[in-house]
Amino acid sequence: MGRPTIxxxxxxxxxxxxxxxxxxxxxxxxxxxxxTGASGFLGSTEFINAIVTLAMTNxxxxxxxxxxxxxxxxxxxxxxxxxxxxxxxxxxTTFTDTTQAAxxxxxxxxxxxxITNNSAILFTKSPAFSxxxxxxxxxxxxxxxxxFNPTVPFQTSDGAFIWTSVTSVSFAATxxxxxxxxxxxxxxxxxxxxxxxxxxxxxx
Numbered sequence: 001m002g003r004p005t006i007x008x009x010x011x012x013x014x015x016x017x018x019x020x021x022x023x024x025x026x027x028x029x030x031x032x033x034x035x036t037g038a039s040g041f042l043g044s045t046e047f048i049n050a051i052v053t054l055a056m057t058n059x060x061x062x063x064x065x066x067x068x069x070x071x072x073x074x075x076x077x078x079x080x081x082x083x084x085x086x087x088x089x090x091x092x093t094t095f096t097d098t099t100q101a102a103x104x105x106x107x108x109x110x111x112x113x114x115i116t117n118n119s120a121i122l123f124t125k126s127p128a129f130s131x132x133x134x135x136x137x138x139x140x141x142x143x144x145x146x147x148f149n150p151t152v153p154f155q156t157s158d159g160a161f162i163w164t165s166v167t168s169v170s171f172a173a174t175x176x177x178x179x180x181x182x183x184x185x186x187x188x189x190x191x192x193x194x195x196x197x198x199x200x201x202x203x204x
Contacts, residue, residue: 027060028176031073031101031134033111033122035146037167042090043159052166053086054112054122056101060135060175071133072102074115083112083121085156093158095121103129109147110134110171114154121154122163123147124171140172 038052058073065071075083075098082094097116102123103109108130111123124143132138146169153160 028057029060029073029134029137029173030055030057030175031110031112031171031173032140033124033169033171034140035122035166035169037165038087038163039165040150040161040163042085042087042093042156042161045090047087047090050090051088054083055086056083056099056112058101063134065133069106070102070104072100073134074098074100082157085161093156093161095161096155096157101134103132103134105130105132108132109143110141111147111169117152117154119149119152119154120147121149122166122169124169126171129171134173136173137175138171138173140170142168142170 033054035052035054038050039046039048041047056073056075058075063071063073082096083099084092084094086092095114097114099121100113100115102111102113107125108127109123109125110129110132112121113119113123114121123146124141125145125147126141126143128138128141146166148163148166150163150165153162155161
């Protein structure tokens with residue numbers, strides 16, 4: 001086998017190895033729900049006519065479709081990945097209950113629920129969610145109506161969070177560019193290094 005053939009075979013072999021292993025891509029997605037004209041309590045601190053933002057970052061690979069028809073992205077009780085809560089004039093905290101981002105295509109609505117106490121935290125109702133599955137980005141959708149549980153306490157790292165009223169609400173989702181796993185980069189680096197050695201051998 002001539003040198004050019006060796007080089008070609010090596011290149012094809014490496015390409016085949018990369019294609020067989022296949023870069024496994026992770027697609028982070030952040031769900032955000034914003035309520036305006038919100039009133040309630042965070043611990044002993046009362047807020048009135050505030051902007052409240054709920055945000056959860058997860059991965060599209062975690063979205064499932066139970067038999068109930070509810071797509072959901074459940075978040076395990078990990079302090080590093082809790083659903084965050086931001087209240088204008090007060091600051092940001094995190095829920096300590098197990099929470100989930102969810103969409104019901106039959107209602108249709110999208111928002112956040114508290115699994116620990118089996119209650120809706122806040123949901124935005126809109127026809128736009130009739131085909132939405134939590135796996136793609138979606139521009140902010142303002143709801144024709146909203147779902148929340150006034151007076152129900154949701155536990156956070158700064159005390160119980162309680163809604164008393166909400167004027168309007170919107171739900172959005174943003175995604176990040178897929179990132180290949182480190183092993184894919186390692187394979188590519190090995191391929192380039194091997195090709196370099198062959199070229200040096202051909203010149204010698």
